[in-house]
Amino acid sequence: MNNINMISFKGRKWKLLLGILLWVMLVSAVMAEPEYLSPLTIALDEGSGKLYIAMETGKQVAVFCSQKEKIEKVISVPEEPSGIALAPDGNYLYITGGLSEGMVFVVGLKNFKVINAISVGHSPCGPVVSPDGKQLYICNRFRNKIVCIDLALGKKLYEVKVAREPVAAVLSRDGGTLFVANHLPAGSADGEYSAAVVSVIDTEQKKTVAAIRLPNGATSLEDICISPEGDYVYVTHILARYHLPTTQLERGWMNTNALSIIDGAGEKLINTVLLDDVDLGAGNPWGVVCSADGEYICVAQAGSHEISIINRKKLHDKLAQAEVGKKKDEYAPGSHDVSNTLSFLVDIRERVPLKGNSPRDLAIIGDKVYAAEYFSDSLGVVDISSEEDRQSRSISLGPNKNLSAARRGKMLFHDATICFQNWQSCASCHPDGRTDGLNWDLLNDGIGNPKNTKSLLFAHQTPPAMITGVRDCAETAVRAGMRYIQFMVRPEKDAAAIDEYLRAMKAVPSPYLVEGNLIASGQRGEKIFERGGCGACHSGHLFTDLKKYNVGTGKGPELNRKFDTPTLREVWRTAPYLYDGRAATIAEVVRKYNPDDKHGKTSNLTEQEIADLAEYVLSQ
Numbered sequence: 281m282n283n284i285n286m287i288s289f290k291g292r293k294w295k296l297l298l299g300i301l302l303w304v305m306l307v308s309a310v311m312a313e314p315e316y317l318s319p320l321t322i323a324l325d326e327g328s329g330k331l332y333i334a335m336e337t338g339k340q341v342a343v344f345c346s347q348k349e350k351i352e353k354v355i356s357v358p359e360e361p362s363g364i365a366l367a368p369d370g371n372y373l374y375i376t377g378g379l380s381e382g383m384v385f386v387v388g389l390k391n392f393k394v395i396n397a398i399s400v401g402h403s404p405c406g407p408v409v410s411p412d413g414k415q416l417y418i419c420n421r422f423r424n425k426i427v428c429i430d431l432a433l434g435k436k437l438y439e440v441k442v443a444r445e446p447v448a449a450v451l452s453r454d455g456g457t458l459f460v461a462n463h464l465p466a467g468s469a470d471g472e473y474s475a476a477v478v479s480v481i482d483t484e485q486k487k488t489v490a491a492i493r494l495p496n497g498a499t500s501l502e503d504i505c506i507s508p509e510g511d512y513v514y515v516t517h518i519l520a521r522y523h524l525p526t527t528q529l530e531r532g533w534m535n536t537n538a539l540s541i542i543d544g545a546g547e548k549l550i551n552t553v554l555l556d557d558v559d560l561g562a563g564n565p566w567g568v569v570c571s572a573d574g575e576y577i578c579v580a581q582a583g584s585h586e587i588s589i590i591n592r593k594k595l596h597d598k599l600a601q602a603e604v605g606k607k608k609d610e611y612a613p614g615s616h617d618v619s620n621t622l623s624f625l626v627d628i629r630e631r632v633p634l635k636g637n638s639p640r641d642l643a644i645i646g647d648k649v650y651a652a653e654y655f656s657d658s659l660g661v662v663d664i665s666s667e668e669d670r671q672s673r674s675i676s677l678g679p680n681k682n683l684s685a686a687r688r689g690k691m692l693f694h695d696a697t698i699c700f701q702n703w704q705s706c707a708s709c710h711p712d713g714r715t716d717g718l719n720w721d722l723l724n725d726g727i728g729n730p731k732n733t734k735s736l737l738f739a740h741q742t743p744p745a746m747i748t749g750v751r752d753c754a755e756t757a758v759r760a761g762m763r764y765i766q767f768m769v770r771p772e773k774d775a776a777a778i779d780e781y782l783r784a785m786k787a788v789p790s791p792y793l794v795e796g797n798l799i800a801s802g803q804r805g806e807k808i809f810e811r812g813g814c815g816a817c818h819s820g821h822l823f824t825d826l827k828k829y830n831v832g833t834g835k836g837p838e839l840n841r842k843f844d845t846p847t848l849r850e851v852w853r854t855a856p857y858l859y860d861g862r863a864a865t866i867a868e869v870v871r872k873y874n875p876d877d878k879h880g881k882t883s884n885l886t887e888q889e890i891a892d893l894a895e896y897v898l899s900q
Contacts, residue, residue, distance in 0.1 A: 314338040316687060317678050319652035319659065321641040323366040323373065326572070331643055331650060332373055333659065333677065334361035341375060342677055343392070344659065346645050349675055355392050357385050362405040368413045376404040376418060380789040380796070384418065384429065398434050400427050402791040406448045410483075411455045417483075419446035419460065422791045422853065426460060426481060438486050442479040444717075444855075448503045452544060453510035456483055459542070461501040461515050465717040469732055469861030474522070474718055476501050478515055478540075480547050490547045494540050495619050497522055498552075499716045500708070502566045502582075503641070506544065507592070508574045513542040516565035516579060518708055518716075519552065519619065522730070525721040529767050530559070532622060535704040537562045539579055539590075541599065551599050552619040555579060555588055557626065561703030562588065563696020567642035567651070576664055578649045580639035583696030583705045587632045587639065587651060587672070589664050594628040630667070634660040635674035638694055655691040657681070689781030692774055700767035706778070709733050709765075713785050715854050719861050723764065725750045729837045732861035735854045738847050740783045742824050747859045749828050749844040755779055787850045792899040805896025808889055812880040823848035823900060832878035833858050852898040866894040 317338035322331050330352075331344040339360055343353035359377030366373055373387040382404040386396040404427075406419035415437070416429040424444055428437045445463035452459075458481040465474045475498040480490035494501075497520035504515045519538040526534055532554070540552040555562035563583025570577055570592065577590040602618050618624055636653025639660055643650045647665035658674045683691070692698060693713070696705040709716050714737065719730035724746060731747045736754070739745055745757035759775045762768060789796065798806065809815055819825050824845045834841040843859055857863040863873055870882045870890050877883050885893065 314340070315684075316681060317657040318654050319640070319657065319677060320361070320654060321364050322643040322650065322652055323364040324643040324645065325366055325370050326645060327370065329645055331645075331659075332364055332366060333652060334364040334375060335657075335677070336360050336362070336654075338678070341373065341387070344677075346648070346650070351677065353392050355387055355394075357387075357394065358397075359383060359385075362403075363407045363419075365407040365409050365416070367409055368411060374407050374409065374416055376400070376407050379403055380791070380793065382420070384416065386431075386434075396434055398429060400429065400436065401425075403788070406446065408449045408451055408458070410451065411453070415483075417449055417451070417458055419449055421445050421447055421463070422788065426458065426479075428483070428486070440481050440486060440488055442481075442488060443477050443491060446479070447501065450504050450506045450513065451483075452506065457481065457544075457547075458483055459504055459506070459513050459515075459544070461504040461517075463499075463501050463711070464715075465499055466864075467856065468864045469717060469719045469856045472496075475499070476517065476717075478504070478513070478542060492542055492547060492549055494549060495519060495538075495552050497718070498538070498540070499718060500564070500711050503568045505568050505570055507570050508572060511544055512550075512596075513544050514568050514570070514577060515540045515542065516568045518564070518704075519554070520709075520716065520718055522718045522720055525727050526723060526765060529700050529703050532556055532561065532703060534765075535561075535563075535708045536622075537565045537581065537583075537703075538619065539565065539568065539577070541595075551602070553595070553599075553624050554619065554622055555581065555625065555629075556622055556703070557631075558622045559701055561696060561699070561701055562586065562631070563699065563702050563705055564694065564708060566640050569642045569644055569649070571644050571649075571664065576644075578642055578644065578664065580642050580651055581631075581696075582638045582640055582654070583694060583708070584702045585634050585637055585639065585697065587634060587642070587649060587660070587662055588625075588629050589632060589649070589662070589670065590625060590629045595625075598624070598628065630670060632662050632670045632672055634662075634672045636660045637691060655687075655694075685777050685780040686784040687781075689777035689779065689784075693778055693781055698762075698766060698768055698770060698774070704766070706761065706766075710736050713737060713782060714850075717856065717861075722746075724760065726837065731859050732856060734846070735850065736782050737785050737787060737850055738822055740779060742822055742826060742847050744826075744828075744844055747843060747846075748838075748841060754782065758782070788853065790850070790852050790899045792852060792895060798896065798899055801892045801895040802899045803896075804889075805892035805894065805899075808885065808893045809896050812882050812885075812893070814880045814893075817845045818848050830878070831874075832876050833873055835860075848897055848900045851900055866897050867891065870894065 318336040320336040329346040333342045341355040363376040375385045384398040388395045403421040408417045418427045427439045443462040444466035447463045448461040460479040478492040482489045501517040519536045541550045562581045566582040567580040579588040636656035636658040638654040639651035641652045651660035693706040714735040715733040721730040739754040743753040745751035751757040828842040863869045
C-alpha cells in the first residue's frame, strides 16, 4: 500500500512540475519578442504628429512620433491587427483583429491600455469612425458585410450586405455616405465582363444604394480614400487583361496596375488611370492618400516597392481634357481610352523608389509621406515638397531579423520586381495565395480554353496541380509559373522559398460555422453529402482523393475532359466554381450544372436539400 501511495504521490508531483513548466513556457511565449512585425496599416493624428502603426504579425501597435522620428510606445493587442482608426477627438484607438471570433479592441490613449473589446463577427478590417465619433463602421471581409457599431453602447447597431470581400472604406465628409472597396469580383467568370465594385452605403437609410462598376478586369482592390473637399474618391486595384492569352508581358499584356477616380456626389466612375509606364510596371498598388492641401495623391506600389506622387490638379485637368476629346471625336486615338494608356501619367507623376520592402498603407503629415513597409519591418519616408529630387529613406521599427524560408517565400510571392518589367507578382493573380476570381488562358494546356484561378492553399499537399492536373505537383507549377508567367529565370532557392510559404499557409475558419460548429442546415447537408456519393471523391481531411474524373462539366475544347478533384477546404472563399467559373455559387454547381448525376447524385434533391448541401460544403 505504501508503495502504491508513493507512486501516486510521484505521479502527482510530476504532473504539478509539468503544469508549472507548461505555464512558464506559455508566459514566455506571450512575452517573447515577435519574430516579425509586418507593419500593415496606419492611423494618423495630424495635430500631434503621431502615427499609430498596426503591426500584423507583431500583434502590436507602435506609437511613432514624427518630430522625433522614434517609437514612443508599443501597445500589445491579443490578436493580429487587421485595421486601425483614431477617434476624432484623439482619445481612443479602434483596432480590428481576429478571424472567426473577430473583435474591435478599444485603446484609451491616456494610459495606452485596451479598455474594451467588442465582438464584431468574422474577419473584421478597415475600421472607419463617423465624424461625430459615435459610430464605427467595420468591414467583415469574409461575411461580405459592413457592420455599424454604437461606440457608447459597445454593440452592433446594424449590418449591410455588400458585394464580395470588403477590405477598406471611407466616409463622405458629412458621414452620410460610406464608400466600400470590395476586394474581388462577384458572380460567374465566364462572361464578357468581370470586375470588382465599389459599394455605396447610405448611412441614414442603413442600406447599399449603389454598386459602382469599375473597368473590366478590376480585381484586388486594396485601399480607398476621399479628397479633402470630399468631391472625389480614389481606389487602388489591379486591372487584369484576362481576355488575352498569357503569351507575353510587354506593355501590360497580362496585368496592369491602376487608380480609379470616382465622382463622390454622383456616385459614378469618372475614369481609371494606369500607374505603370510603357516598359515598367507598377506592381500591386495598395495604399492611397491625398495630402491635406489637396495638391497630391500618393499611391503605394507594394510589388515594385515605390510610391507614386501624382499632381492631383493636373490629373483632373487631364481627365477633363480626355472627356472633351471624347465628345469631339469618339474615335480619336488616345483621346478617351485612358484606362489603356500607359503614358497617361508620364508628365504629372513621379515614381519614388523606397528603401524598404512592400509598402502597404500610407499617411501624410505636412510635406512628408510615410509608408508601412511590410516585409522590412520599417517605415518609409519621402519628402513630397521637393519636386526636383525626391529621395526616400527608411526608419527601422524593430531589430532586423533573419528571414525564415517561409517568410522569404512570402516576400518573393508578393514581389513584382522578380517579374520581367515589374508588371506583376504571384499575388497579382493569387491574392493572399488564393484566387482573383477571374479566368485566365494559360498555355500549359493549349490556347483558347481559359480556366478559373485556383487557390494555392494545400496545393503542395494535393497533387497534381492546375485544374486539369497538367503539372505533376505544386513544386513543378511554381517553377513553371516563374518561367512562363513572370518571364524570369530565378535561382532555385527562390522557388524553394515560395514552396515553403505555400506549404505554411493555413486555412481560415469558415464564416458559415458558428463557434466552430455546423449549424442545423449544415448538419443535414453532411448527410446529403454522404448519401449523394460526394464523399467518394471528396474524401479525407482535405476532401480530395487526388484523382481526375470526367464529371460531365467539360464543354467545347474541354468536352469529356478529366478534371482534378479539388479540395473543399476553404471552398467558401474560392467562388466562382467549375473550371471555367460559370457557376457563381455551390448551389448552382448542384442545381444547374449536374443534370446527369456524374458529379454526385443530386438531381432528385429539393431546393431545401440543395441549400443544406451547399451549407455543409461551404462550412469546410
